[in-house]
Amino acid sequence: MPDVAAKTIESTFPQLTVENGFAALPPEFYTRLMPTPVPAPYLVDGNDTASALIGLDPAAFSSRQFIDVFSGNQLMAGSQPLSAVYSGHQFGQWAGQLGDGRAILLGDVPSHDGTHRIELQLKGAGATPYSRMGDGRAVLRSSIREYLCSEAMAALGIPTSRALSVIGSDQLVMRETPETTAVVTRMAPSFVRFGSFEHWFYNKKHNSLKILADYVIAQFYPELKATENPYQAFLAEVSKRTAHLMADWQAVGFMHGVMNTDNMSILGLTLDYGPFGFMEAFDPGHICNHTDQQGRYAYDMQPQIGHWNCYALGQALLPLIGSVEDTQDALKDYQPQYVARYDALMHAKLGLQTVQHGDEQLFDAMFALMKTSHTDFTLFFRRLGDFQISDPLSDSPLRDLFIDTAGFDTWSLQYRARLKAEHSMDASRRLAMQKTNPKYVLRNYLAQVAIEKAQNKDYSEISKLRKILQRPFDEQPEHADYAALPPDWANGLEVSCST
Ligand code: AMP
Ligand code: MG
Numbered sequence: 001m002p003d004v005a006a007k008t009i010e011s012t013f014p015q016l017t018v019e020n021g022f023a024a025l026p027p028e029f030y031t032r033l034m035p036t037p038v039p040a041p042y043l044v045d046g047n048d049t050a051s052a053l054i055g056l057d058p059a060a061f062s063s064r065q066f067i068d069v070f071s072g073n074q075l076m077a078g079s080q081p082l083s084a085v086y087s088g089h090q091f092g093q094w095a096g097q098l099g100d101g102r103a104i105l106l107g108d109v110p111s112h113d114g115t116h117r118i119e120l121q122l123k124g125a126g127a128t129p130y131s132r133m134g135d136g137r138a139v140l141r142s143s144i145r146e147y148l149c150s151e152a153m154a155a156l157g158i159p160t161s162r163a164l165s166v167i168g169s170d171q172l173v174m175r176e177t178p179e180t181t182a183v184v185t186r187m188a189p190s191f192v193r194f195g196s197f198e199h200w201f202y203n204k205k206h207n208s209l210k211i212l213a214d215y216v217i218a219q220f221y222p223e224l225k226a227t228e229n230p231y232q233a234f235l236a237e238v239s240k241r242t243a244h245l246m247a248d249w250q251a252v253g254f255m256h257g258v259m260n261t262d263n264m265s266i267l268g269l270t271l272d273y274g275p276f277g278f279m280e281a282f283d284p285g286h287i288c289n290h291t292d293q294q295g296r297y298a299y300d301m302q303p304q305i306g307h308w309n310c311y312a313l314g315q316a317l318l319p320l321i322g323s324v325e326d327t328q329d330a331l332k333d334y335q336p337q338y339v340a341r342y343d344a345l346m347h348a349k350l351g352l353q354t355v356q357h358g359d360e361q362l363f364d365a366m367f368a369l370m371k372t373s374h375t376d377f378t379l380f381f382r383r384l385g386d387f388q389i390s391d392p393l394s395d396s397p398l399r400d401l402f403i404d405t406a407g408f409d410t411w412s413l414q415y416r417a418r419l420k421a422e423h424s425m426d427a428s429r430r431l432a433m434q435k436t437n438p439k440y441v442l443r444n445y446l447a448q449v450a451i452e453k454a455q456n457k458d459y460s461e462i463s464k465l466r467k468i469l470q471r472p473f474d475e476q477p478e479h480a481d482y483a484a485l486p487p488d489w490a491n492g493l494e495v496s497c498s499t
Pocket of ligand 2: 263272
């Protein structure tokens with residue numbers, strides 16, 4: 001059993017009015033519990049962009065109260081903390097019951113504009129009944145990665161959970177070596193996962209399944225209530241959001257690393273950042289998670305795994321939807337929705353305003369060249385924006401990214417002809433491409449530098465990197481080194497599930 005001997009003092013945190021929408025569900029959906037306090041917590045970083053979403057003044061970050069509340073050492077007035085139960089498929093296998101093994105929901109607060117509610121969840125605030133062999137803690141390293149990447153993804157315009165703060169403690173936990181811990185506060189309208197539904201289906205508790213579906217539809221998909229079969233419409237909508245999310249990931253080279261169904265958001269958000277990565281030297285089969293030996297979650301597998309996961313959700317919803325046919329029908333548009341969005345994003349990435357015969361071959365040839373030359377994904381698209389139709393010398397920084405320069409020259413002739421065919425204008429195309437091809441992404445080595453400084457108690461790099469990543473499309477010439485290719489030492493960096 002977890003240590004529930006937490007605080008009795010309730011914080012009267014001045015600016016947040018906490019409610020407990022999820023806790024209104026019947027008790028089988030969660031376990032109420034207190035976070036386990038950490039010794040001497042301190043602020044590692046607070047995120048003013050995320051705090052603005054809930055109208056929280058960033059001046060609060062350094063206050064004792066903020067640190068106590070978002071380390072789990074004190075409760076906000078009105079908060080009824082809990083950990084949710086769910087199950088899931090992990091690496092394609094049914095894994096049975098999982099649940100929030102190190103996440104504790106504090107409750108929900110209104111968005112700054114009052115239009116919706118946002119849940120606040122502590123990650124790493126101690127063991128729960130779902131911790132299995134784990135200690136319920138998150139190490140500083142993985143907390144910084146989740147914190148920075150959530151904000152990087154949000155700034156790229158990709159649906160994601162957000163991150164309010166990282167609070168550190170010198171308490172040590174054992175991983176491969178002893179490491180200090182941290183608590184990240186995550187924010188999202190809901191943390192319900194595909195696996196939350198699978199849990200009730202596989203336990204043959206169809207009544208609970210219905211309660212959960214009705215809750216999620218009422219809260220987050222109210223427009224579907226009036227449809228003929230709301231459960232089918234719900235599946236179709238989640239499937240569509242997932243298809244779109246996968247296209248968004250592919251287009252920025254984001255790799256999640258652990259697309260288990262318990263990590264798939266019912267709102268189509270990027271959720272549960274662990275061994276993720278951004279594509280650098282282009283390799284469609286790249287596996288960012290060291291633990292994923294089969295490459296189930298390799299870059300080029302993500303779209304089809306997203307689809308597979310939607311089937312797992314469909315299976316779980318089948319008793320509510322009523323028939324196999326209707327369930328399959330809800331999933332049939334996944335592929336075309338993915339392709340349509342991916343295609344639109346690729347056209348934008350190449351600065352193409354029209355769709356023309358042969359575009360797909362142009363994209364395929366480009367990716368084939370990038371693969372043989374191990375071209376950096378982010379730099380390639382960013383530099384492509386500087387391409388000038390009538391000046392072949394303008395390509396040289398782009399050409400430098402290719403070993404096969406002859407191949408590149410052939411491709412650039414085709415690209416130039418393609419741009420001419422739609423009377424593309426260099427200046428306006430460049431501006432448009434800079435809004436879609438980021439200059440700054442969270443490269444593993446950038447995170448690593450920030451982590452190593454933080455491990456030596458210098459947190460300045462986290463804040464600096466966060467602010468750069470929160471403006472990924474801006475040139476920020478003073479930070480150009482943050483857009484550079486990874487240094488040689490970064491080749492040995494490995495990330496895995498054990499965080
Ligand atoms: P993840 O791969 O991080 O999505 O985690 C898979 C499952 O393991 C989830 O149920 C987590 O809550 C749980 N888990 C991961 N790390 C820990 C930990 N240190 N303590 C307790 N549970 C954990
Ligand atoms: Mg998870």
